[in-house]
Amino acid sequence: MIEARGLGKDFGAVRALDGLDLDVGEAEFFGFLGPNGAGKTTAVHIFATLLAPTRGSARIAGHDVVRESLAVRRSIGLVFQEPTLDRDLTVEENLRFAARLWDLSGPSAAARIDELLGQFGLAERRDSPVRSLSGGMRRAADIARGVLHRPRVLFLDEPTAGLDPRARRALWQFIRDLRAASGMTVFLTTHYVEEAEPCDRVAVLDRGHLVAQGTPAELKRAAGAGSLEEVFLARTGRPLVVADAAAVPPGPER
Amino acid sequence: MARAVWGIVAREFLRFLRQRGRLVSSLARPFVWFVFAGAGFRALFAGLLGMVVLFGAFLAALSTVTDRDAGVLRLLLVAPVPRGAIAVGKALGATLLGTVQALAVALILLPAARLSLTPGGAALALSAVVLTSLAAGAVGLVLAATIRSIENFAGVMNFAIFPMLFLCGAFYPVRNLAAPLRALAYLNPMAYGVDLLKHALLAPWSAAGYGGELTVGFDFAALAVFAGLGLAAATPLLAREGGVTRAAFPGERR
Numbered sequence: 149m150i151e152a153r154g155l156g157k158d159f160g161a162v163r164a165l166d167g168l169d170l171d172v173g174e175a176e177f178f179g180f181l182g183p184n185g186a187g188k189t190t191a192v193h194i195f196a197t198l199l200a201p202t203r204g205s206a207r208i209a210g211h212d213v214v215r216e217s218l219a220v221r222r223s224i225g226l227v228f229q230e231p232t233l234d235r236d237l238t239v240e241e242n243l244r245f246a247a248r249l250w251d252l253s254g255p256s257a258a259a260r261i262d263e264l265l266g267q268f269g270l271a272e273r274r275d276s277p278v279r280s281l282s283g284g285m286r287r288a289a290d291i292a293r294g295v296l297h298r299p300r301v302l303f304l305d306e307p308t309a310g311l312d313p314r315a316r317r318a319l320w321q322f323i324r325d326l327r328a329a330s331g332m333t334v335f336l337t338t339h340y341v342e343e344a345e346p347c348d349r350v351a352v353l354d355r356g357h358l359v360a361q362g363t364p365a366e367l368k369r370a371a372g373a374g375s376l377e378e379v380f381l382a383r384t385g386r387p388l389v390v391a392d393a394a395a396v397p398p399g400p401e402r
Numbered sequence: 403m404a405r406a407v408w409g410i411v412a413r414e415f416l417r418f419l420r421q422r423g424r425l426v427s428s429l430a431r432p433f434v435w436f437v438f439a440g441a442g443f444r445a446l447f448a449g450l451l452g453m454v455v456l457f458g459a460f461l462a463a464l465s466t467v468t469d470r471d472a473g474v475l476r477l478l479l480v481a482p483v484p485r486g487a488i489a490v491g492k493a494l495g496a497t498l499l500g501t502v503q504a505l506a507v508a509l510i511l512l513p514a515a516r517l518s519l520t521p522g523g524a525a526l527a528l529s530a531v532v533l534t535s536l537a538a539g540a541v542g543l544v545l546a547a548t549i550r551s552i553e554n555f556a557g558v559m560n561f562a563i564f565p566m567l568f569l570c571g572a573f574y575p576v577r578n579l580a581a582p583l584r585a586l587a588y589l590n591p592m593a594y595g596v597d598l599l600k601h602a603l604l605a606p607w608s609a610a611g612y613g614g615e616l617t618v619g620f621d622f623a624a625l626a627v628f629a630g631l632g633l634a635a636a637t638p639l640l641a642r643e644g645g646v647t648r649a650a651f652p653g654e655r656r
Contacts, residue, residue, distance in 0.1 A: 198476070218483075221480055222482040232477035233473070234413065234472060234474050235472060236420050237416060246477065248412070249406045249409050249483060250482065251405050293477075
């Protein structure tokens with residue numbers, strides 16, 4: 149589903165990403181773990197065709213991110229760190245807007261919107277302006293927006309940032325339900341180890357370089373570590389999360 | 403793609419209807435001028451419509467700045483839509499808003515101005531309003547893609563909107579301007595739009611110096627050039643806003 153070969157991106161003199169090789173399979177739940185500034189968002193933005201790579205290549209669902217950007221954009225869904233909703237419009241109007249952008253016909257869009265609003269617990273707030281929603285509801289609406297067109301790959305870029313524990317739990321429930329119902333590939337970036345634990349496979353990124361890749365169990369065994377946190381420490385000699393250590397979120401349960 | 407462009411236009415219109423303040427001020431502004439202008443109103447009618455178009459279309463295009471803050475611009479850039487279609491959709495949205503507001507003002511003030519319009523004049527006025535809105539919208543998009551935040555708005559009013567308003571012949575004929583100012587006026591798309599409106603509305607008074615100064619064909623051509631150049635320039639400028647922005651580097655924020 150996702151295939152990167154020697155992928156790199158420079159911003160001026162800064163190497164944000166270097167020599168990234170990655171293979172993510174169909175229906176896989178893949179975690180991209182690393183501290184802030186590791187290059188996770190840069191990689192996601194390259195996969196999403198928002199940034200052109202400086203070196204290397206990437207293919208999503210068989211399409212090259214540079215040469216076939218429209219085909220790539222058709223097959224992916226994205227939930228960014230910041231919401232992408234128009235706060236002046238209602239939840240339903242936002243989804244209808246997205247449906248038109250993704251070229252869904254009126255009736256099928258309406259049915260899909262109804263389905264998602266029900267699934268994400270937003271049915272009663274469909275006519276509320278987005279600005280009146282709580283952070284968790286906004287995030288739910290944003291995810292509904294991201295999967296409206298039934299993407300084959302869903303990118304979640306630090307999706308729990310700024311959410312309280314209850315909203316985080318609800319979000320992981322949505323993701324579990326979506327994966328169970330559609331079998332879509334989910335690519336998650338996070339700097340919270342707990343969130344990466346339930347992933348099928350995890351890649352650990354540090355300063356633009358991949359430092360480890362495998363199932364969470366493999367990585368822990370190889371590093372002789374009890375947690376992914378310790379894996380990161382063993383590979384880089386530095387702790388993964390410093391400032392956020394006190395505010396550890398509940399991870400997704402499987 | 404047609405559905406996506408329509409989606410962008412429909413959203414612009416919906417936002418306009420939602421923002422009551424914008425609705426009221428767009429209609430109130432010309433009435434204030436109407437009161438001040440008093441007897442000279444008929445001669446100013448073309449300029450007044452030009453002003454409505456400028457505020458309606460140009461400000462609509464400038465709202466792209468708030469789209470960027472709200473993340474909606476990023477949503478547009480990950481949608482499976484060619485970059486050019488985004489600029490076209492935004493410019494057509496501005497065109498619709500400029501035209502609707504100009505028509506509303508014209509319908510209310512035409513009787514007060516006691517202007518009798520021939521069908522040909524009305525058709526010419528309508529096409530002038532549409533094409534001027536498009537040109538102003540396209541130029542506004544370039545500005546919106548260039549400025550960083552809406553906090554620069556005072557600067558935009560002082561250095562873009564007011565010069566465009568006062569150097570377009572709306573209140574003072576371009577041919578009576580001093581040479582340097584006249585040169586500036588001809589770099590202003592509004593000058594051609596207002597000139598076209600004078601052809602359409604004030605033809606009977608051209609002997610008195612109120613009619614158009616350039617030929618109708620030249621006005622149309624100039625507006626088309628501004629619209630085309632504006633869209634061509636805005637397309638790549640809007641696209642660069644999609645990925646991790648330059649401001650986010652060095653070091654990926656968050």
